[in-house]
Amino acid sequence: MILVVFGTTGELIKLMPVLARLRDRGQDVVLASTGQQLTQIPRLLELAGLQPVDVWLGHGAGGKRDLQSNSDIPGWAATVALTFAKERGRLRRRLRSGPGRPLVLVHGDTMTTLYGAVMGRALGFPVAHIESGLRSFDLRNPFPEELNRRLTSRVARYLYAPGAWAAGNLRRGTIVDTGSNTVRDALEMVLAEAEPPIALPEEPFGIASLHRFELLNNRRLLEQTLRALRESGRSFLFVQHPVTVAALNKYRLEGLLGDQVMPIPRLDFFGFVAVMRRSAFLVTDSGGSQEETYYLDIPCLIHRMRTERREGFGENIVLSRFDLGTLRAFLQDPGAHRRRPLPAASPSDVIVDDLEARGFAA
Numbered sequence: 001m002i003l004v005v006f007g008t009t010g011e012l013i014k015l016m017p018v019l020a021r022l023r024d025r026g027q028d029v030v031l032a033s034t035g036q037q038l039t040q041i042p043r044l045l046e047l048a049g050l051q052p053v054d055v056w057l058g059h060g061a062g063g064k065r066d067l068q069s070n071s072d073i074p075g076w077a078a079t080v081a082l083t084f085a086k087e088r089g090r091l092r093r094r095l096r097s098g099p100g101r102p103l104v105l106v107h108g109d110t111m112t113t114l115y116g117a118v119m120g121r122a123l124g125f126p127v128a129h130i131e132s133g134l135r136s137f138d139l140r141n142p143f144p145e146e147l148n149r150r151l152t153s154r155v156a157r158y159l160y161a162p163g164a165w166a167a168g169n170l171r172r173g174t175i176v177d178t179g180s181n182t183v184r185d186a187l188e189m190v191l192a193e194a195e196p197p198i199a200l201p202e203e204p205f206g207i208a209s210l211h212r213f214e215l216l217n218n219r220r221l222l223e224q225t226l227r228a229l230r231e232s233g234r235s236f237l238f239v240q241h242p243v244t245v246a247a248l249n250k251y252r253l254e255g256l257l258g259d260q261v262m263p264i265p266r267l268d269f270f271g272f273v274a275v276m277r278r279s280a281f282l283v284t285d286s287g288g289s290q291e292e293t294y295y296l297d298i299p300c301l302i303h304r305m306r307t308e309r310r311e312g313f314g315e316n317i318v319l320s321r322f323d324l325g326t327l328r329a330f331l332q333d334p335g336a337h338r339r340r341p342l343p344a345a346s347p348s349d350v351i352v353d354d355l356e357a358r359g360f361a362a
Contacts, residue, residue: 002103003125028099056083068246088122158174162179
């Protein structure tokens with residue numbers, strides 16, 4: 001039986017098509033969540049038609065909300081460790097009693113990714129890591145994601161890399177090239193005709209989704225970014241991530257958004273994809289959105305110093321390196337950036353076929 005450990009919606013989005021394929025093939029799994037992003041996970045599982053979380057190892061900050069700041073992490077981490085210690089024996093027995101060989105499956109580069117891999121070792125079962133091999137080759141950017149990936153690659157035995165470049169960065173373990181990222185299959189779970197859950201501008205619009213601490217902890221850079229968005233004269237939807245709203249309030253920058261910027265709530269994956277499909281471009285610091293816009297062929301500027309992902313460079317993706325000139329040049333003509341055609345293979349099928357062939361799903 002397979003224990004799937006995740007803590008954020010970003011992880012769950014890319015795990016959804018794998019879980020759906022295991023479900024469709026009659027395979028039982030145990031879902032364990034650390035609750036890094038507590039509020040959206042139950043709804044996302046429901047929308048995807050997947051089973052609810054079996055074991056909550058953590059419950060965000062104080063059991064009430066998502067983690068929003070560094071000060072939230074120590075209490076959350078202690079809760080996860082204590083809960084796992086209590087559940088360890090029960091989890092071991094459950095995985096051993098289920099069908100197939102026991103396995104712990106993790107995804108990506110979050111704190112939960114590394115915690116899940118360590119839990120697998122503590123349980124005495126092999127660990128499989130989906131989206132393995134991505135590298136920025138700079139431990140500071142992005143931090144702690146680059147460190148989490150490297151350490152997880154050392155702990156995991158089965159490494160599912162989303163392409164030849166990522167596979168080539170791995171030096172140990174059993175390496176499987178899935179050809180592309182599982183987010184490609186997740187996007188196909190959202191019906192093309194799905195209606196956006198919010199009213200959209202009549203004129204062409206972009207989306208600004210900025211929530212990483214490298215930007216939000218730098219008042220000067222955040223202010224310059226907001227000014228560049230406003231001075232572009234383009235219509236924007238501005239995603240109100242809780243951490244983003246907190247930073248704007250802290251620095252008193254709310255007034256910089258301008259009249260052409262429409263604040264929108266943070267949407268679930270299905271709703272956000274429906275909105276993205278109707279947008280003209282994105283400005284974001286999210287690596288997940290970089291991948292999504294690549295597969296959707298939407299021009300996208302990644303507003304960060306470095307990224308460990310390679311999808312779309314030289315095509316529809318531009319990396320700003322926090323250079324305001326690059327941001328302004330992108331905003332002048334986002335439509336100049338388009339993607340080349342994609343191969344047809346499903347990465348989620350590759351993963352599930354491999355798990356079955358190794359006896360982990362039976």
